[in-house]
Amino acid sequence: MARRSVQAVAAEVARRGGEVRVAAVRPPTGDGRLEEVLLSDGSRLRARSFVFALGPWLGKVFPDLLGDRIFPTRQEVFYFGPPAGDARFAPPAFPTWIDFVDEIYGIPDIEGRGFKVAPDVHGPRFDPDTGERRITPEGLAVARAFLARRFPLLKDAPLVGSEVCQYENSSNGDFLIDRHPSRENVWLVGGGSGHGFKHGPAVGEHVAALVLGTEEVGPRFRLVTKQTVQKRDVH
Numbered sequence: 001m002a003r004r005s006v007q008a009v010a011a012e013v014a015r016r017g018g019e020v021r022v023a024a025v026r027p028p029t030g031d032g033r034l035e036e037v038l039l040s041d042g043s044r045l046r047a048r049s050f051v052f053a054l055g056p057w058l059g060k061v062f063p064d065l066l067g068d069r070i071f072p073t074r075q076e077v078f079y080f081g082p083p084a085g086d087a088r089f090a091p092p093a094f095p096t097w098i099d100f101v102d103e104i105y106g107i108p109d110i111e112g113r114g115f116k117v118a119p120d121v122h123g124p125r126f127d128p129d130t131g132e133r134r135i136t137p138e139g140l141a142v143a144r145a146f147l148a149r150r151f152p153l154l155k156d157a158p159l160v161g162s163e164v165c166q167y168e169n170s171s172n173g174d175f176l177i178d179r180h181p182s183r184e185n186v187w188l189v190g191g192g193s194g195h196g197f198k199h200g201p202a203v204g205e206h207v208a209a210l211v212l213g214t215e216e217v218g219p220r221f222r223l224v225t226k227q228t229v230q231k232r233d234v235h
Helices: 002-015 055-061 137-150 193-198 200-212
Strands: 036-038 044-046 050-052 071-080 097-099 104-107 115-119 159-169 176-179 186-190
Touching: 055 159, 055 186, 071 137, 115 137, 159 193, 176 200, 186 200, 193 200
Parallel strands: 050 186
Antiparallel strands: 036 044, 071 115, 071 159, 097 104, 104 115, 176 186
């Protein structure tokens, strides 16, 4: 329920007096302390500290620093329709699952959307602004072959939905949570992909503590640990 969760967080921020705005941030220029950021609607935001948690756009906003350290990849997702009236593939009967051997994961049929099957192998490099969002026959064939082998009751299930999303990982799959090396009041938070969302509350509390100076950056999250070649060891 990612979309619904984000909407709930935005509503709570507004309820507590925060301002929720929808706009793209323009890449900052220069070095030194950042005084303000320019948004795509022409407005400016001024603050003592800035946190850039931009998902797959992080490398585009900081291309020189992160363009080759953050890896947005193209990922296809498929939803198959269980047999009519069959509740075995819906919660609470069926759990979320992952097969680390085939690197495919899925989610049960929630609210009638379908049984989700999604390859977890990192796809090709992907531009979140201009990338193609239609699935491929090859990707669908992989998903169907997996269904036939691991969930044979669904081998002929109809495809009821699909989408192309993007992962956004660091070189090793672990979080990037660190201060910008040349801007003392700028924090970079990324490399989280889907697990960044799942750990969102804890990551948010940690980043807030970093900005307030009550915690230190964890060694495994530092920028220096993020390389330019993917070698995932954190899933």
